[in-house]
Each structure stands twice: as C-alpha cells, then as structure tokens.
Amino acid sequence: MTEPDLVAEGLACRRGERLVFAGLSFRLPAGGALLLTGANGSGKTSLLRVLATLIMPAGGRLLWGMAPVEAESAAYRAQLDFVGHQDGVKPGLTPRETLAFWAALRGTESSRAPCLLDAALATFALDRVADWPCRWLSAGQRRRVALARLVAAPASIWLLDEPASALDHENQSRLEQAIAEHRASGGRVVVASHTPIDIGAAATITLDAFAPLSDHAAAG
Amino acid sequence: MAAFLALFRRDLSLALRQGGDTGLVIGFFVLAVVLFPFGVGPEPEVLQRIGAGIIWVAALLAALLSLDRLFEADYQDGELDLLALSSLPLELAVLAKCAAHWVATGLPLALTSPFLALLVDLDPGSIATLFASLLIGTPALSLIGSVAAALSLGARRQGVVLSLLVLPLYIPPLIFGAGAVEASAVGSGARAYLLILSAASLAALALCPWASAAALRQALE
Numbered sequence: 001m002t003e004p005d006l007v008a009e010g011l012a013c014r015r016g017e018r019l020v021f022a023g024l025s026f027r028l029p030a031g032g033a034l035l036l037t038g039a040n041g042s043g044k045t046s047l048l049r050v051l052a053t054l055i056m057p058a059g060g061r062l063l064w065g066m067a068p069v070e071a072e073s074a075a076y077r078a079q080l081d082f083v084g085h086q087d088g089v090k091p092g093l094t095p096r097e098t099l100a101f102w103a104a105l106r107g108t109e110s111s112r113a114p115c116l117l118d119a120a121l122a123t124f125a126l127d128r129v130a131d132w133p134c135r136w137l138s139a140g141q142r143r144r145v146a147l148a149r150l151v152a153a154p155a156s157i158w159l160l161d162e163p164a165s166a167l168d169h170e171n172q173s174r175l176e177q178a179i180a181e182h183r184a185s186g187g188r189v190v191v192a193s194h195t196p197i198d199i200g201a202a203a204t205i206t207l208d209a210f211a212p213l214s215d216h217a218a219a220g
Numbered sequence: 221m222a223a224f225l226a227l228f229r230r231d232l233s234l235a236l237r238q239g240g241d242t243g244l245v246i247g248f249f250v251l252a253v254v255l256f257p258f259g260v261g262p263e264p265e266v267l268q269r270i271g272a273g274i275i276w277v278a279a280l281l282a283a284l285l286s287l288d289r290l291f292e293a294d295y296q297d298g299e300l301d302l303l304a305l306s307s308l309p310l311e312l313a314v315l316a317k318c319a320a321h322w323v324a325t326g327l328p329l330a331l332t333s334p335f336l337a338l339l340v341d342l343d344p345g346s347i348a349t350l351f352a353s354l355l356i357g358t359p360a361l362s363l364i365g366s367v368a369a370a371l372s373l374g375a376r377r378q379g380v381v382l383s384l385l386v387l388p389l390y391i392p393p394l395i396f397g398a399g400a401v402e403a404s405a406v407g408s409g410a411r412a413y414l415l416i417l418s419a420a421s422l423a424a425l426a427l428c429p430w431a432s433a434a435a436l437r438q439a440l441e
Binding site: 049052053054055056074077078080082084085086087088089090092093097101102104105106107110149 | 226233296
C-alpha cells in the first residue's frame with residue numbers, strides 16, 4: 001500500500017465552553033476500521049467532524065502520513081467521503097439526480113460516472129425508486145441514498161455517522177457488505193454507532209474514556 | 221468547472237421545480253407594485269413621479285423574500301458539510317448558488333418590470349432604462365444578499381435578522397437604480413447612473429463570495 005496512515009495524536013475537541021474529549025490518539029492504516037462508541041454527547045459526531053476537517057481540534061494533531069492534514073487540506077479532503085447524521089437529500093430531486101450531482105461535485109471522471117452511479121444504486125437496492133422524487137421516500141430509503149454517495153463518488157476514507165440509523169436488517173447487511181468490500185480494496189472506515197454493527201475486525205474507541213475530568217486539566 | 225456547473229444546474233432546477241420560488245417572487249413583486257395606486261391615489265402625475273422608486277423598492281423586497289432559502293436548506297439537511305468538503309472552493313460554490321438565485325429571481329424580476337412600468341405610466345424611454353437598471357442591479361442584490369444569508373444561518377427568526385442585515389446594504393443599488401430612471405425621465409441621461417450601478421454589481425461580484433464563504437465556514441464550526 002502506498003497510501004499513508006491516518007494518525008491522530010492527542011486530539012482534543014471543544015464545543016462552546018465544554019471540552020468534549022482530550023488526549024485521543026489512534027492510527028488508521030489502509031484497510032483498517034475504527035468503531036466509535038460512547039454515550040450520547042460523548043463526542044462521536046465531534047470526532048468525525050474533526051476528522052473531516054469541518055471543525056478544528058482544540059489540541060493535538062491529525063496527520064496524513066507524516067504531514068499535518070492542514071498542510072494539504074485539499075488533497076486530504078479529496079480522500080474523504082463523509083456521511084453525517086443528516087442525509088443531505090433534497091425532497092425535490094430524485095436519487096439518481098442526487099447521486100449524479102454529488103459525483104460531478106466530487107470531480108468523478110465523466111466516463112466512469114454513469115457506471116459508478118448504477119453500481120451505487122444497485123449496492124443499496126435503490127433501483128426501483130431511482131427516479132422518484134426523494135420526498136416520496138421513507139427515512140430508511142433516504143438514508144440509503146446518502147450512503148450510496150460512498151459508491152457513486154469513491155474515496156479512500158469513509159467517515160460514517162450512525163450509518164445504520166433507520167436501516168432495516170437487510171439493508172444493514174448491505175451496508176456491512178459495502179464496508180467489507182471497501183476495506184478489502186484498501187479503503188478505511190471510521191464508524192460512529194451506538195447500535196451494534198458488524199464492520200469486521202475493528203479498533204474500538206469508547207469516547208467516554210477520553211472525557212476530561214476538568215477543562216483545565218486537559219486543555220494543555 | 222464541471223462542479224461549478226453541476227451546482228448551478230442543481231440549484232436552478234430546485235428553484236424552478238419547486239415552482240414556488242420564482243412564482244412567489246414575481247407574484248409578490250406584482251402585488252406590491254399594484255398596491256401603491258390604492259394608497260397614494262391613481263393620479264398619473266403622482267404615479268409617474270414615484271413609479272420607478274416603487275418598482276425598485278418592490279424588487280428589493282421580492283428578492284429579499286427568497287434569500288433565506290439560499291443556504292438554509294443545505295444547512296438544515298447537512299449538504300452544506302458536503303459542499304464544504306467537495307473539490308469546489310466554497311467561494312465558487314457561493315458564486316454558483318448566487319448565479320442560480322439570480323436566474324431564478326433577479327432575471328424574472330427584470331423581465332416583469334416593463335409590464336409594471338406600464339401600470340405606473342412611465343414613458344417608453346424610462347421603461348427601457350428601468351429594465352436596464354434592474355438587469356444590471358439585480359446581480360448585486362443576489363450577491364449582497366448571500367452575505368447576509370450566510371451570516372444569519374442558524375439564527376432564530378432568520379428571516380427577520382436577514383432583512384435587518386441586508387436592507388441597509390441595498391440602499392446604494394436602490395439610489396442609483398431609481399435615479400437612473402428619474403434621470404432618463406427628465407432627459408438628463410441615465411448613463412452615469414447605470415455605470416455606477418454596474419460598478420456596484422462588479423464590486424459585489426468581487427467581494428461578496430469571499431465574505432459569504434467566510435461566514436459559511438463560521439456556521440459550519
């Protein structure tokens with residue numbers, strides 16, 4: 001594998017006045033997976049947003065190989081696929097349009113795009129509803145449209161926030177299958193979930209363990 | 221460039237497909253102008269005198285009406301996160317969204333204005349100037365509005381906050397837009413006004429995407 005590891009060193013995150021977690025370190029090699037667990041409010045979403053460079057860490061460093069990700073943020077962001085806890089699906093567009101737009105925005109080559117789009121719809125069994133406006137879809141179907149972005153615009157690091165919420169049993173196994181295939185081809189995943197999800201051998205981070213005792217003790 | 225066009229096309233088709241946006245803006249524009257004769261009386265001299273000002277003010281308010289939707293939907297459903305992570309710089313994303321907003325609101329406003337000008341009895345020369353001034357001035361409305369829309373993201377009662385932020389900034393385009401029609405009505409030539417209006421639009425084009433992108437990054441924190 002030529003791709004460097006994603007390394008976190010002593011990450012801390014502050015939301016408003018409150019230090020959410022501190023002193024968090026991990027190493028994510030190619031093909032690796034990280035499962036984030038913890039109570040509500042323990043910082044699973046915050047950590048994912050820090051990894052996505054959407055919020056700046058209050059302390060510590062995030063390294064892509066040897067270099068800090070801020071140094072090459074555009075190159076690093078091109079490696080990311082982020083599925084937040086919101087679906088980002090417009091009621092007025094169809095799943096096919098949503099995915100095609102997303103692929104174009106990510107700069108997917110136009111020769112590969114249609115083929116990837118069909119693969120994305122097939123992976124999450126959206127073929128039947130592909131040309132319905134998303135306002136007709138159920139919560140689980142919208143969730144699958146959000147997840148299908150992962151296939152329509154491939155990237156090496158998947159950041160998934162509660163990916164299985166609203167999914168039924170069958171579709172959760174489709175998601176687990178997609179994650180397994182992604183890892184087998186050298187991709188990596190970070191999954192925040194409070195419901196059991198089988199993503200194969202994964203390092204688990206329980207964020208409650210990184211909650212600072214007091215703001216002052218951990219800020220340095 | 222492909223990403224820019226994709227975002228422009230998506231925003232435009234959302235605005236046109238939901239039908240509401242453009243139709244509502246034009247409906248509001250027409251009704252607001254039609255209300256004035258009931259308030260100030262139907263005398264042609266009065267209407268001629270204040271007609272251009274009425275149409276410009278109504279256009280400002282109509283443009284304002286649709287501004288809260290510019291980033292709000294993307295902010296609420298999480299797509300703004302994805303936009304911020306895409307290969308398209310946020311400044312260009314703002315520009316694409318403003319361009320779509322202008323085509324869906326500013327352009328239809330300018331195209332409707334000659335018909336409303338007939339209602340307030342403007343002379344043909346003034347009608348042409350009014351149309352030109354709206355065509356040149358409305359891009360500034362979309363661009364300046366995008367800064368206020370980005371700044372007011374997540375605020376409670378966003379619509380009100382947005383109006384308070386943006387209306388003072390709309391004063392320069394209003395002065396020169398309405399001034400152009402006035403000048404052409406008295407025959408002193410509208411060229412200078414239209415040039416200043418163009419300058420305002422170009423300045424907004426150069427500055428507003430940066431300001432909006434900075435405000436959006438703040439909102440995403």
